[in-house]
Amino acid sequence: MTISWYPGHMHKASKELVKLMHKTHAFIEVLDARTPHSSSNPLLATIRGDLPCIRILSKADLADPDATKAWHKYFTDKKNSACLINGYDSPLQRSDIVRAAKPLIKKRLAEDSPDIPRNVQLVIGGIPNAGKSTLLNQLLDRKVANTGNEPAITKGQQRVRLDEGWYLVDTPGMMWPKLEDQTCAYRLAATGTIRNTAIDSVDIAWFLAELLIAEYPERIKERYGATENENSAELLIEHIARLRGCLVKGGRADLNKTSELLLNDFRSGKLGRFTLELPESD
Numbered sequence: 001m002t003i004s005w006y007p008g009h010m011h012k013a014s015k016e017l018v019k020l021m022h023k024t025h026a027f028i029e030v031l032d033a034r035t036p037h038s039s040s041n042p043l044l045a046t047i048r049g050d051l052p053c054i055r056i057l058s059k060a061d062l063a064d065p066d067a068t069k070a071w072h073k074y075f076t077d078k079k080n081s082a083c084l085i086n087g088y089d090s091p092l093q094r095s096d097i098v099r100a101a102k103p104l105i106k107k108r109l110a111e112d113s114p115d116i117p118r119n120v121q122l123v124i125g126g127i128p129n130a131g132k133s134t135l136l137n138q139l140l141d142r143k144v145a146n147t148g149n150e151p152a153i154t155k156g157q158q159r160v161r162l163d164e165g166w167y168l169v170d171t172p173g174m175m176w177p178k179l180e181d182q183t184c185a186y187r188l189a190a191t192g193t194i195r196n197t198a199i200d201s202v203d204i205a206w207f208l209a210e211l212l213i214a215e216y217p218e219r220i221k222e223r224y225g226a227t228e229n230e231n232s233a234e235l236l237i238e239h240i241a242r243l244r245g246c247l248v249k250g251g252r253a254d255l256n257k258t259s260e261l262l263l264n265d266f267r268s269g270k271l272g273r274f275t276l277e278l279p280e281s282d
Contacts, residue, residue, distance in 0.1 A: 003185040013172040026052040026101045030126035033063035036071045037277050038184035039127050043176040052080050052104035058131030060087030067275035074279035094139050120166045128173030129193050187276045192267050205259030209233035219272040
């Protein structure tokens with residue numbers, strides 16, 4: 001199955017985002033800490049150009065902490081870049097954003113002025129369901145953005161005051177027109193970035209099962225009591241189906257129901273903390 005998801009409102013949002021860039025001092029990209037590479041939108045990179053970029057690893061409480069540290073270093077070491085980590089156990093504050101943005105903006109403007117402008121505009125963006133709206137509500141300590149488990153809830157821009165002289169423009173979650181790397185697409189589908197109506201849950205669960213067996217076999221054993229005998233996606237999903245009673249007539253595994261169960265366990269954190277990719281060595 002080839003995954004593709006680029007609704008019309010996202011194309012409109014990308015055009016509106018371009019118009020913002022000439023008066024923006026830094027860009028904030030919210031990434032899912034479980035898929036920092038796959039959840040980094042190449043379209044946003046093109047739109048922001050050489051603007052300073054603050055990458056926020058969101059949902060860090062669902063990701064492998066060692067992998068998150070590796071990704072934090074990877075992004076921090078990039079030119080004109082900063083990286084922050086956000087999770088329920090370590091929530092970011094407005095001051096963290098301002099503190100990270102100041103030196104980047106100051107360095108970029110050094111040739112024209114040694115001072116930070118009186119009014120600073122930051123733009124925050126990311127792919128759908130990466131945790132952007134939750135972060136925004138958290139920073140402002142009130143509900144300014146709708147949240148939910150379904151992607152693409154935010155449909156339009158809104159400008160909010162972050163601090164004295166600091167403003168933040170929230171933009172809709174945005175994909176890119178063609179998901180050429182289908183491994184990345186499957187990772188995004190596994191985390192819930194892509195609407196369920198645009199994917200085959202059995203295919204995605206199969207992909208996730210293979211990855212978890214290879215990288216996190218101990219978690220599979222802890223959650224489902226799987227043994228070395230359940231060493232393939234087919235055998236693991238059949239094992240889970242029998243364990244949880246997800247069976248159809250004749251005692252066969254209900255693949256759709258079992259797949260949804262596995263995906264929900266992964267997305268909610270019931271399976272544990274996982275990261276589906278690591279930074280490449282330069």
